Amino acid sequence: MNRMMQGALVAALAAGIASEAAATEWNVSVWGKRRAFTEHVEKIAELVAEKTGGAFTMNVSYGGLSKPKENLDGISIGAFEMAQFCAGYHPDKNRLITVLELPFLGVNTLQEEVAVSHAVYAHPAVQKEMAQWNARLLMTSPMPQYNLVGTGAPRDELAEFDGMRVRATGGLGEAFKAVGGVPTSVPATEAYNAMEAGVVDTVAFAQHAHLSFGTINRAEWWTANLNPGTVNCPVVVNIDAYDALSDEERAALDGSVDEAIAHYLTNYGELLTRWDSVLEEKGVEKVMISEEVLQQFRDIAATPARDKWIADMEAQGLPGQELYDLVETTLKETRMGN
Known part of the structure; x- marks a missing residue:
């Protein structure tokens, strides 16, 4: 009887160990704090x-695994299995997806941002480039058009941007530089x-980031309609970790993307709905830029940035024109579908 009980105990322990070994646990590197951007x-x-x-299961870490600008490097060496990063942090490492950061692309809604991002992510040349970092593009982090917060007199004329120190990455930075x-x-x-220390005069963010990172608390004004573009921030997974998943786990991951994005859009929509009340509560002036000034900005920044980006990509043997055309086509098809 004792031998039978011992055998049963050994079998139970072995089953428990096997079950524990079969469990898959991923570490996910993001930054800041939980907010609309990470929902x-x-x-x-x-x-x-x-x-x-x-x-x-996934353990989502807010800054405990890596610095924001090093998340793609962490993915490449398998330091963690999933991460979020922004293309403008290291455009040399993710050249092709920076097409989505070109100024004045004409993307008007979060739904359009999802459509154009995922179309670009699915392009074979984009996937090949990301594979160099052992990264598989999983989903985008759609953000509305960026706008500025600043202190002092509002900057609502193009001449007032001259010499303005602005926190802006990627294509947005190039637009302001122009x-x-x-x-x-x-x-x-x-x-x-950077804003508090006077290192920058203004900060370009989407609404959630002005809230999450406190820049709205130092702001005296906010440009409601400058809308020069946005930043593209993918969520990627380590290819080796993805390939090691069971068929069931992989199906669960891939099959959850659309639902996760839908949740994100609903949550972000609620933030946008209450944005005006946030400005009022914090005493931030809502500045509307005239259409004349906006058109001047587009003329100076948009076409030259597009042409330069396409030429730079083509010179490196990359399909710059094809990807830009893909964005344009996807926008048209998305609007027709709506």
């Missing part, structure tokens, strides 16, 4: 755990300190 990451972790009965601005690409987590 789809939180949601996909929740959905994957539900669909696999807890056999596949009109005399002096862009700096400090990480989002350092933007408040």
Whole structure:
């Protein structure tokens, strides 16, 4: 009887060890704090755990695994399995997706941002470039058009951008540079300190980031309609980790993307709805730029930036024109579908 009980105990322990070994646990590197920008990451972790009965879980870390500008490097060496990064942090490493950061692309809604981003992510040349970093593009982090906050007199004339020190990355930085601005690409987590210390005069962010990183608390004004463009921030997974998933786990991950994005869009929509009340509460002036000034900005920044980007990509043997055309086509098709 004792031998039977011992055998049963050994079998139970072995089963428990096997079950524990079979569980998949991923570490996910993001930054800042939980906010509208990370809601789809939180949601996909929740959905994957539900669909696999807890056999596949994700630990979302806000800055504990890596600095924002080093997340892609971390993915490349397998330091963690999933991460979020912004293309403008290292445009030399993700050249092709920077097409989505060109100024004045004409993307008007978050839904359009999702459509053009995922179309670009699916392009074979883009996937090949990201594979050099052992990264598989999973989903975008759609953000509305960026706008400025600043102190002192509002900058609502193009001449007032000359010499303006602005926190702006990627294509946005180039747009402000074209009109005399002096862009700096400090990480989002350092933007408040840069503003407080006078390192920058203005900060370009989407609404959630002005809230999350506190720049709205130092602002005296906000440009409601400058809308020069936005930043593209993908969520990627380590290819080796992705390939090591079971068929069920992979299906749970891939099959949760659309639902996670839908949750993100709903959540962000609620933030945009209450934005005016946030400005009023904090005493921030809402500045409307005249159409004449906006057109001057577009004329100076948009076409030259597009042409230069396409020429630079083509000179490197990359399909710059094809990707720009893909963005334009996807925008038209998305609008027709709506």
